[in-house]
Amino acid sequence: xxxxxxxxQRPQDWWQAxxxxxxxxxxxxxxxxxEIAGIGLSGQMHGxxxxxxxxxxxxxxxxxxxxxxxxxxxxxxARLGRDRVVASTANPMLTGFTAPKLLWVREHxxxxxxxxxxxxxxxxxxxxxxxxxxACDVSDASGTGLFDVANRGWSSAMIDGLDxxxxxxxxxxxxxxxxxKVAPSAAEITGLHAGxxxxxxxxxxxxSAVGNGIVEPGVVSxxxxxxxxxxxxxxxxxxxxxxxxxxxxxxxxxxxxxxxVTQGAGLSLQWFRNHLGRDFLxxxxxxxxxxxxxxxxxxxxxxxxxxxxxxxGERTPHLDPAARGGWIGxxxxxxxxxxxxxxxxxxxxxxxxxxxxxxxxGIEIQFVRASGGGARSLFWRQMLADVFDKPVTTLETQxxxxxxxxxxxxxxxxxxxxxxxxxxxAIQEATRVLPQPLAAxxxxxxxxxxxxxxxALRDRFQAIASxx
Numbered sequence: 001x002x003x004x005x006x007x008x009q010r011p012q013d014w015w016q017a018x019x020x021x022x023x024x025x026x027x028x029x030x031x032x033x034x035e036i037a038g039i040g041l042s043g044q045m046h047g048x049x050x051x052x053x054x055x056x057x058x059x060x061x062x063x064x065x066x067x068x069x070x071x072x073x074x075x076x077x078a079r080l081g082r083d084r085v086v087a088s089t090a091n092p093m094l095t096g097f098t099a100p101k102l103l104w105v106r107e108h109x110x111x112x113x114x115x116x117x118x119x120x121x122x123x124x125x126x127x128x129x130x131x132x133x134x135a136c137d138v139s140d141a142s143g144t145g146l147f148d149v150a151n152r153g154w155s156s157a158m159i160d161g162l163d164x165x166x167x168x169x170x171x172x173x174x175x176x177x178x179x180x181k182v183a184p185s186a187a188e189i190t191g192l193h194a195g196x197x198x199x200x201x202x203x204x205x206x207x208s209a210v211g212n213g214i215v216e217p218g219v220v221s222x223x224x225x226x227x228x229x230x231x232x233x234x235x236x237x238x239x240x241x242x243x244x245x246x247x248x249x250x251x252x253x254x255x256x257x258x259x260x261v262t263q264g265a266g267l268s269l270q271w272f273r274n275h276l277g278r279d280f281l282x283x284x285x286x287x288x289x290x291x292x293x294x295x296x297x298x299x300x301x302x303x304x305x306x307x308x309x310x311x312x313g314e315r316t317p318h319l320d321p322a323a324r325g326g327w328i329g330x331x332x333x334x335x336x337x338x339x340x341x342x343x344x345x346x347x348x349x350x351x352x353x354x355x356x357x358x359x360x361x362g363i364e365i366q367f368v369r370a371s372g373g374g375a376r377s378l379f380w381r382q383m384l385a386d387v388f389d390k391p392v393t394t395l396e397t398q399x400x401x402x403x404x405x406x407x408x409x410x411x412x413x414x415x416x417x418x419x420x421x422x423x424x425x426a427i428q429e430a431t432r433v434l435p436q437p438l439a440a441x442x443x444x445x446x447x448x449x450x451x452x453x454x455x456a457l458r459d460r461f462q463a464i465a466s467x468x
Contacts, residue, residue, distance in 0.1 A: 260354025
């Protein structure tokens with residue numbers, strides 16, 4: 001993070017980590033690479049990976065939570081018209097998307113832009129390292145701001161309108177499609193077998209939805225990782241005209257999904273652990289469990305303390321890169337337990353913002369299926385059930401995105417006739433918590449206060465951002 005709200009990573013680090021992970025999996029399973037039938041891919045969305053004519057990394061990747069390119073977003077909307085952008089991509093342009101990141105590089109790092117010959121998304125850089133092939137899938141491509149989501153192909157209107165070279169973009173495939181085979185050079189350093197098929201896969205949220213069985217109407221997932229995502233399957237394209245939730249292609253061929261994103265979900269707890277928890281945690285391995293145990297000692301509502309989880313700006317429902325995090329209502333009575341519980345409650349309220357917008361699109365929600373690191377805590381799952389006022393379930397398998405990528409690969413190899421069949425066969429519910437009526441009513445009252453805080457502070461956030 002070289003500047004506030006900037007976020008970059010080295011794609012070479014992803015490939016090094018992937019090599020170690022593949023070798024580790026083969027070793028722990030005790031099987032040779034030639035017993036692997038197929039490989040699925042998933043990874044963080046929106047990141048801008050630039051390769052030159054020699055297929056070398058041009059510059060560090062600008063990743064999903066980077067907020068530097070609001071000027072480029074405004075320029076795109078001014079140049080093309082916001083309505084045309086939505087008509088072309090099913091979404092307005094956002095700072096999180098790939099296109100404005102590319103335009104930022106064109107404006108502020110022209111040497112890197114001139115060197116670039118191919119744009120890849122993070123998981124697709126790993127695909128290239130494995131196979132030597134350029135490809136992406138329709139779910140991940142949907143988050144670039146350059147993809148025609150309704151028609152499941154690159155948008156000529158966006159590419160031409162922004163004066164970009166179509167050859168920069170890789171071919172886009174449906175998620176179970178074959179996109180290449182493991183190259184001999186990759187086989188040698190990973191332990192995989194040369195010629196093993198590699199399938200298109202999906203962006204992290206679409207793959208997580210497959211891993212959580214969100215492939216039919218009625219079930220919604222809530223994934224709490226660094227960010228938090230509420231995700232719903234839809235049979236046809238529906239979108240929020242204000243762009244507060246995103247409409248993307250699903251990993252299920254011919255289907256779509258809508259999702260709302262809280263930028264600073266698990267990040268809020270991680271931030272507290274890293275910066276305010278070092279002394280009392282003192283190297284404890286299960287630090288998050290210890291934090292949540294302490295949060296459970298505070299009363300519901302934290303005696304009037306609220307946390308705004310906008311540590312990296314916010315997407316749903318505010319679309320505001322200038323939004324800032326903070327505690328509201330702090331008094332001398334509040335202790336550490338209140339601070340920690342308020343983090344969990346603030347993230348839960350923000351996820352409820354996402355859930356309510358999805359319901360307003362007419363999407364039925366019978367229950368919410370939780371996954372990610374936050375879902376491992378029964379205390380937090382019960383809080384989500386109470387805040388959402390809906391049952392919250394978990395599955396036997398918690399590795400949503402990786403599991404979904406595997407199911408997509410199994411579908412691609414022909415072991416299942418389709419993604420829905422794969423989910424029906426492989427996914428089993430493990431736990432279910434129901435909302436507690438008194439707690440749900442108390443949270444509903446506090447949620448109304450939470451919703452009033454951002455509008456009251458929006459202009460002040462802009463002033464703060466200008467000072468930074």
